[in-house]
Amino acid sequence: MYEGRIPLADLAGGFDMQATVESGQTYLWDRADGGMFEDERAWGADAWYETVLPASFTPSNDPEVLRARQTDDALEWESSTGDAPALLTHLLRLDDDLDAIIDTTPDLPMVERAYDAYRGMRLVRDPPFPCLISFICSAQMRVERIHGMQRRLAREYGDAVEFDGRTLHAFPTPDQLAAATEADLRDLSLGYRAPYVQRTAEMVATGEATPEAAADLPYEEARDYLTQFVGVGDKVADCVLLFSLDFLEAVPLDTWIQTAIADYYPECEKGNYRDTSRAIRERFGGQYAGYAQTYVFFYLRTGGE
DNA sequence: TATCCAAGGTAAGTT
């Protein structure tokens, strides 16, 4: 086992591990104490979080375990690989200059309050395929249950990895998931999302389309590209662009942001996804509008106003 | 105890 620490002083704009992995951007991390997406923020303040990176995403081409927790002055980590610092930096966007990004957001009182409430929260950069599947599962679902679905998919279909005396599971590969039947997936409580997940996995497995291919396109073309996957509309496409593919200008229009638009920025409501998305993206400063979206989403969802 | 409702939406069918 490898281990080490990344001093928080090295991170421009600070860091908030719990907000970053429990704000509903990613469903691919687990908390060692079992609790996740529960309500009491303090519970996870210094908790260990862990994830298993798919083999296709690691330098070793094997699944690798990453475990990390935040202390007063550092991000401590334990891992199956010495590449952990680079991988953590990638997954948790530790190299984003948070202060500079927040400075680009126009002065909007409610957005300011959201930034102040969870200062240090970073966007994540999830592996593309797991991100795509997890947000297909997110339709009409609560965050705790979306997370549970991903854990069941990993346990049922992903590669087992031994680490620190325990057996963990990587997220399934496209091939592994494509081999599941709709009935199998319904048994994991995916509901009507089951055929979406199976068919999308099949599209990726056969190479008909891949989420990575969207990364090379201009933003709105990339969003259109992703909607060819079954179960992926504009909103889920925006989530994949923002939380995996580096399109930090993407603003997923979920129910919380729709409410925020109605309550705070009604002039941005244009009657359709594309135009409303453009309007709120401009209002949030363009280039890093997705950062504002994610802070506002988490702030409103946790009771802010 | 039974019923209703909403949860980070999307696909398919109808005007």
Next chain:
DNA sequence: AACTTACCTTGGATA
């Protein structure tokens, strides 16, 4: 192109 409706599941609210 805009508008409706159905869709799995489940914990919590309401009756």
